[in-house]
Amino acid sequence: xxxxxxxxxxxxxxxxxxxxxxxxxxxxxxxxxxxxxxxxxxxxxxxxxxxxxxxxxxxxxxxxxxxxxxxxxxxxxxxxxxxxxxxxxxxxxxxxxxxxxxxxxxxxxxxxxxxxxxxxxxxxxxxxxxxxxxxxxxxxxxxxxxxxxxxxxxxxxxxxxxxxxxxxxxxxxxxxxxxxxxxxxxxxxxxxxxxxxxxxxxxxxxxxxxxx
Amino acid sequence: xxxxxxxxxxxxxxxxxxxxxxxxxxxxxxxxxxxxxxxxxxxxxxxxxxxxxxxxxxxxxxxxxxxxxxxxxxxxxxxxxxxxxxxxxxxxxxxxxxxxxxxxxxxxxxxxxxxxxxxxxxxxxxxxxxxxxxxxxxxxxxxxxxxxxxxxxxxxxxxxxxxxxxxxxxxxxxxxxxxxxxxxxxxxxxxxxxxxxxxxxxxxxxxxxxxxxxxxxxxxxxxxxxxxxxxxxxxxxxxxxxxxxxxxxxxxxxxxxxxxxxxxxxxxxxxxxxxxxxxxxxxxxxxxxxxxxxxxxxxxxxxxxxxxxxxxxxxxxxxxxxxxxxxxxxxxxxxxxxxxxxxxxxxxxxxxxxxxxxxxxxxxxxxxxxxxxxxx
Numbered sequence: 001x002x003x004x005x006x007x008x009x010x011x012x013x014x015x016x017x018x019x020x021x022x023x024x025x026x027x028x029x030x031x032x033x034x035x036x037x038x039x040x041x042x043x044x045x046x047x048x049x050x051x052x053x054x055x056x057x058x059x060x061x062x063x064x065x066x067x068x069x070x071x072x073x074x075x076x077x078x079x080x081x082x083x084x085x086x087x088x089x090x091x092x093x094x095x096x097x098x099x100x101x102x103x104x105x106x107x108x109x110x111x112x113x114x115x116x117x118x119x120x121x122x123x124x125x126x127x128x129x130x131x132x133x134x135x136x137x138x139x140x141x142x143x144x145x146x147x148x149x150x151x152x153x154x155x156x157x158x159x160x161x162x163x164x165x166x167x168x169x170x171x172x173x174x175x176x177x178x179x180x181x182x183x184x185x186x187x188x189x190x191x192x193x194x195x196x197x198x199x200x201x202x203x204x205x206x207x208x209x210x211x212x
Numbered sequence: 213x214x215x216x217x218x219x220x221x222x223x224x225x226x227x228x229x230x231x232x233x234x235x236x237x238x239x240x241x242x243x244x245x246x247x248x249x250x251x252x253x254x255x256x257x258x259x260x261x262x263x264x265x266x267x268x269x270x271x272x273x274x275x276x277x278x279x280x281x282x283x284x285x286x287x288x289x290x291x292x293x294x295x296x297x298x299x300x301x302x303x304x305x306x307x308x309x310x311x312x313x314x315x316x317x318x319x320x321x322x323x324x325x326x327x328x329x330x331x332x333x334x335x336x337x338x339x340x341x342x343x344x345x346x347x348x349x350x351x352x353x354x355x356x357x358x359x360x361x362x363x364x365x366x367x368x369x370x371x372x373x374x375x376x377x378x379x380x381x382x383x384x385x386x387x388x389x390x391x392x393x394x395x396x397x398x399x400x401x402x403x404x405x406x407x408x409x410x411x412x413x414x415x416x417x418x419x420x421x422x423x424x425x426x427x428x429x430x431x432x433x434x435x436x437x438x439x440x441x442x443x444x445x446x447x448x449x450x451x452x453x454x455x456x457x458x459x460x461x462x463x464x465x466x467x468x469x470x471x472x473x474x475x476x477x478x479x480x481x482x483x484x485x486x487x488x489x490x491x492x493x494x495x496x497x498x499x500x501x502x503x504x505x506x507x508x509x510x511x512x513x514x515x516x517x518x519x520x521x522x523x524x525x526x527x528x529x530x531x532x533x534x535x536x537x538x539x540x541x542x543x544x545x546x547x548x549x550x551x552x553x554x555x556x557x558x559x560x561x562x563x564x565x566x567x568x569x570x571x572x573x574x575x576x577x578x579x580x581x582x583x584x585x586x587x588x
Contacts, residue, residue: 014402055487058446060398060453067399100308100320100331103394124331125307148329150534150565178444178483179506179531196445 003029004040007072011044012051014064016071023072033079037116041069041076045114052198059107062197066110073113087118089208091142092134094122096155101148104177107197108144115201117142128159135163135171141208144200145190147177156180157188164189172207176200220281221264222577225249226586230374231283236433239476239499239523241554247584249283251276251559251577252502252526257326257566264570273563280577284375287436288365290422291358292387292415293350297336315390316346335396340407346391351414353421360422362429371431378436379426381465381477382419384412384458385449386439394448401453409457416461420468427472435469435477437497442483444507451487459495466496478525482562483507486514493521502526504561511558512550523555530560533568533576540576548583558584 003026010018026036048065051057080086091112095105102124109119120138122130135143143163145156160173174192175185185193192207194200227234228245237244253273259265270279277284296314303310308320316336337343352358369377388411389397400408426432441448449458469477478499479492484507485500492500503511503526511527532543550556558580564573 055446058451058487059394059443059448060401060450063395063398064402098322100322101329102331150531150567151326181506181531 004031004035007036007040008044008047011041011065011068011072012047014061014068016064016068019068019072020075023075027075027079033076033083034085036072037076037080041072042114042116045069045111046201048114049111049198049201052196059197062107062111066107066114069114070110087116089141089204089210090118090120090138091144091204092120092122092131092138092140093144093146094126094131095124095146095148096152096159097125097127098155099147099149099152100124102146104148104197105144105146108146108176108194108200111197111201112142112144112204115205117204128155128162131159132162132166135168136166140168140171142204143171143173144204145173145175147175147180150179153179153184156184156190160188160190174200174203174207216269218270218275218278219268221268221279222281224281225283225581228586231285232374232376232433234283235285235376235557236476238557239434239555241520244554246586247551247580248557249580249585250285250525250557251280251282251564252561253277253563255563255566258564258570261566262570262573264574285378286369286373286375287378287380288360288369288426288430288432289380290360290382290419291355292382292418293346294352294355294357295350297350315387317390317393332393335393336391337400337407337411338392338396340404343407343411347410347414351418353418358418358421360425362426365426365430369430376433377430378434378478379423379430379432379469379474380419381423381435381437381469382415383438384415384461385454386441386481387415388412389441389448397449401450405453405457408453412457412461416464419465423465423468427468427474432469432472432474433476434499435465435474437477437479439479439481440483442481442485442488442507444483444504446484446487448483451491454488455491455494459491462492462495462497469496476523478523489514489518489522493518499523499525502559502561505529506531506561510546511556512546515550515553515556520555525557526559526561527556528558528560528576530562530565530568533560533564533573536569537572537575540572541579544576544579544583551584 007022010022048062052062093109095102109121112119145159156175172191175190176194182193192203194203234244235248238248259271270276297316300312301309307323309323310320312318317332318334319330319332321330392400477497478501479497480501482504486508503524511524532539547558
């Protein structure tokens, strides 16, 4: 199906006008919304993630690709909802308490959506209690904690502590952000650490047992 | 600045060269009496919580440099946006204030005033029409206040001074990022590349005008600039755009600097700068500052990779400073061979954060003097 390949290429190149047009054409030709997502958009964002991990592209290209995907999803999500189709895995994401920054969080949210996770974005300055409540409400497979500042790293520790204490055995906690390291993730008992938005998809898939 | 003279808390490191001689020799890989002694500064919270600052009335980084008796540097600044936007509070939420800053960006900051990086909500420039308006209002190259006062500069910084002086060479892309936001710059490079190129060109012309005015009169030691166009995982601008649009403007500025004997140009750029290093070097920017280790790795790795063409200022991991003396000692020891080799001036790789124990910080300063100060 050449059109699906074209869609994949358009997303990977960040061509939002082409992405929307191709999505409309695929739907008009009878391709199911699920196929458009899984065989068109998801492979496109996978290419972006791989190129990012190889340092062939950086955040700007990723942002532009994610914008293209997001515009296509605006067309597709109502159709998927109507058909009762939802992603297999659900992820909660937010920036931890005391931290207002959201670029990294937004990027990972879009990469997870691009990997066909349902993503619940709690925004910035999220309290540990709010993370826990959202994880329980949505039966989250992944909870992602983001921080830009060294001064808000203790809030990550408290959030991990509260979620672990609640005994949500199916919920895995991932952390990331500019000052975060694998060592810190180990210290606070997080299940995973992502160094960047590219590896965040791989780590999330590993944690839910869906790694390639 | 405090009104009373600041009494230094520590003696200046002993030396046999002037600060100016030492700085220039060290960045040109020539023998020096000892390492140039400087630090980048501290978060605002450090001045409130570190006893040595709090108890001696030290409230800002300029005063801290005098208080800790570092070697002196100076910079002659030039305007980019002028006039800037008036600072104003737009609204408040339960926990935050929404402000417009001098670049016109709308940003959110905590209501309690604690030290943080603002969270930017809305860009100053989103479309070519926005840029046209802002350019007309705030980037007039003929504005009289842009003309440097040469007599005043020479009065403040005589040509026979004993410390190094930098000519401000501005920002070609970082300030564009400031007006557009990170996401806005990414989208604009895709949607309106001609507009972004015109922002870069305008920035370049303003620096060229400034250099044309000052370089014939003032004997500078280096060019200084700022970009902050990288974060932990690499550049915040596409590398192709940087190479094709920014680097040619760097080359124009570098040509002017070199025509007046200035062959050191440092740029302040946080994060992982490594993907941009070949392009910085191609543009004539040969000194990276403050070399954040958590992004760019140990400075020795890149000094070895690029050889003497690349200089680094900074490169002492702020995270290590917060870990304790054993880790500090190990890290500072690892830098000694690179200081000996030249082209490297070590200091904390950004403003030192308040989580660092002030006694450990003094230990770090003492250790630097022990390992990098004048011997004998």
